[in-house]
Amino acid sequence: MKILVVDDEEDVQPLFLQRFRKEIRNNEIELDFARSGEEALDYLKEKHSEVVLILSDINMPGMSGIELLGHIREDFPMPPPPVVMMITAYGDEENYKQAMDKGANDFLTKPLDFNLLKEKLKTISE
Amino acid sequence: MHFFPFLAVFLLTLRLNRNIKFTDLRLKWRWPLYGMMALSVGLFVLCDDHFEDSVSSIIAAAYLLGVIEYLKRQDDFKSFMVLLNAHLPLIAAVLLSGIAELIVPKFYDNNGSFFVSAEMAAFVWIFIRVSTSKKQQQEIRRINERKDELEELVAARTAEITQQRNELQETVKELKATQAQLIQQEKLASLGELTAGIAHEIQNPLNFVNNFSEVSVELLEEMEAEIAKGDMEEANAIAADIKQNLEKIRHHGKRADGIVKGMLQHSRAxxxxxxxxxxxxxxxxxxxxxxxxxxxxxxxxxxxxxxxxxxxxxxxxxxxxxxxxxxxxxxxxxxxxxxxxxxxxxxxxxxxxxxxxxxxxxxxxxxxxxxxxxxxxxxxxxxxxxxxxxxxxxxxxxxxxxxxxxxxxxxxxxxxxxxxxxxxxxxxxxxxxxxx
Missing domain, CATH: 3.30.565.10 (Histidine kinase-like ATPase, C-terminal domain)
Structure with a gap:
């Protein structure tokens, strides 16, 4: 299962790689990273058919996660559409509502609970 | 004509008495002046009765001179100097006439009317001089009154301005204090604007600190398992990851530390x-x-x-x-x-x-x-x-x-x-x- 993680924080990459160390080694999942919404869209142009899940931070310089979500839903409507989970440090109503309105499948708050995330991944892959 | 000097003294004392009537000098000078007045009358009668006209004139002139010179020496009558000096021509005229009568009686008899007119003129001069000086004095008094008025006005204005200046100084002081307060408020206000940003900025590194330390614990467990299995290569790889994680923890810890320090620095004077x-x-x-x-x-x-x-x-x-x-x-x-x-x-x-x-x-x-x-x-x-x-x-x-x-x-x-x-x-x- 290919997962794209979009976050402007550089260290998100080693963190995810280590957290999902076992899963990656067992070839259960494959992680790719983008540092901005723009980068993520470029990536998706090539590999949207392979990506099953997109985890995106909302608060990023330039294109925000919400905007990225809008683009994903508009530009890649062909089934099956990727599952998009939004992640934010601002876990407030407004953010949540905006994300859901734009078509997010889930909404997670930082700090990420990786065990919860793993549970959610299991339900997706089943 | 010894009559004029006595009359002059009589009138002079009368006038002085009138002038000092409402002043502090009254008590001190009332009786001396009355004395001089009485003395004039007495001397006049005495001279008239006992002496030749010429001698009487000289006595009268001397008496007037004495009175004038005495009064001129009194500080209390400084302001009457003009009046007193106005008597000098009369003294001279009467004295001259008395001496002339005594030494050159014939000449005096022939030119008696001249001497009499001179004495009369000198006598009248006193009054002319007095009336003009009175006007001058009135003028001076008026000017002095005006000056006093102006000075009062100036004093009032000065007091007003001084008060205003004091009030302004007070206001400036208050304004300076307010300014200092406002600058501090501005600092706090900008700190307030920062608070949310700071919270977010601290939250991120803290998340990394927590995550990397948690994952390191997991990695250590895995490493122990790999060592038990004897897979040293994998164990070394994991050790490298853990080392990297510890560096990350340190990095993000410092990041949070820097933010807190920056915040403190911002709010500090x-x-x-x-x-x-x-x-x-x-x-x-x-x-x-x-x-x-x-x-x-x-x-x-x-x-x-x-x-x-x-x-x-x-x-x-x-x-x-x-x-x-x-x-x-x-x-x-x-x-x-x-x-x-x-x-x-x-x-x-x-x-x-x-x-x-x-x-x-x-x-x-x-x-x-x-x-x-x-x-x-x-x-x-x-x-x-x-x-x-x-x-x-x-x-x-x-x-x-x-x-x-x-x-x-x-x-x-x-x-x-x-x-x-x-x-x-x-x-x-x-x-x-x-x-x-």
Whole structure:
């Protein structure tokens, strides 16, 4: 299962790689990273058919996660559409509502609970 | 004609008595004057009865001279000097006439009318002199009264002005205290704007610290398992990861530490000590804090942050928390401007705030803060540096940001602030600071 993680924080990459160390080694999942919404869209142009899940931070310089979500839903409507989970440090109503309105499948708050995330991944892959 | 001098003394004492009637001199001089008056009458009768006309004249003249000279020596009668001196011609005339009568009686008899007219003229002179001097005195008194009035007026005005000056000094003192208070408030207000940004900025590194330490525990467990299995290669790989994680933990811990320190420094009173400072670091820090500050207030806000830092920028000698405050103010303004524009035109508008640093050939460093926000209308360009000028709604801005920035950059650091702005298109704030 290919997962794209979009976050402007550089260290998100080693963190995810280590957290999902076992899963990656067992070839259960494959992680790719983008540092901005723009980068993520470029990536998706090539590999949207392979990506099953997109985890995106909302608060990023330039294109925000919400905007990225809008683009994903508009530009890649062909089934099956990727599952998009939004992640934010601002876990407030407004953010949540905006994300859901734009078509997010889930909404997670930082700090990420990786065990919860793993549970959610299991339900997706089943 | 010894009659005139006695009459003159009689009239003189009468006049003096009248003049001192309502003054302090009355008690002291009333009786001496009456005495002189009586003496005049007595002497006149005595002379008339006992002596020749010539001798009587000389006695009378001498008597008058004595009285006049005596009175002239009294300080109390200084103001009557004109009156007293007016008697001198009479004394001379009577004395002359008496002597003439005594020595050259024939000549005197032949020219008697001349001597008599001279005495009469001298007698009349007294009254002419007195009446003119009276006018003069009245005039002087009038002038003195006027002078007193004016002096009173001047004194009143002076008191009024002194009071006003004291009040103004008091007001200036109060204003200075208020100003100091406002500057402190401005600092706290900008700290308030920062709080949300700071919370966000601290939360991120803390998340990493927690995550990397948690994952390291897991990795250690795996490593133990690999060692037990004898897979040393995998165990070494895991050890490398753990080492990397510990470095990350340290890095993010320091990041949070720096933010807290920066916050404390921002709210603390400025030390006013210039120290070599990495301007890029400060600019970057406040750039992010300002963005997250606004971002926390309005979740829908988003902007592109572009930073072009000249990595070869040397250390700049400056009061870092003061310059930091200026930069924070510039960034906050820039984000506010793009946010306002986004709120009005919305849609496709992409808010963008840029910061760049570079070294100028003129041995200055230049910091440019550029935004594509609302811009500054020409009508208020002259005013934006004035204290208390703000375009923000009441209660949202102190109006002191740019005014304090000007004080910090131009007055304290001998730098410059230039503004390029076009309404509707954006603004550019160019700060230069001298190197060394």
């Amino acid at each position: 400025s030390s006013n000590v210039k120290e070599p400072t990495n301007l890029n670091t400060i600019a970057d820090e406040y750039f992010r804090l300002a963005y997250h500050g606004l971002r926390a207030k309005d979740k829908s806000f988003n902007a592109e942050l572009v930073s072009n830092f000249d990595e070869s920028l040397p250390m700049v000698n400056m009061v870092s928390q003061d310059v930091g405050r200026v930069l924070l103010n510039m960034f906050t303004n820039a984000f506010y401007a793009v946010h306002q524009k986004q709120k009005t035109i919305g849609g496709d508008f992409r808010p963008k705030v840029e910061v760049s640093t570079k070294v100028l050939p003129s041995n200055n460093v230049e910091i440019i803060v550029r935004d594509n926000g609302t811009g500054i209308p020409d009508a208020i360009k002259d005013k934006i540096m004035q204290p208390f000028f703000t375009t923000k709604p009441a209660g949202e801005g102190t109006g002191l940001g740019l005014s304090l920035s000007y004080d910090i950059i131009v007055k304290a650091h001998k730098g410059t602030i230039n503004i390029n702005s076009k309404e509707g298109e954006g603004s550019e704030f160019i700060i230069t600071l001298p190197l060394g």
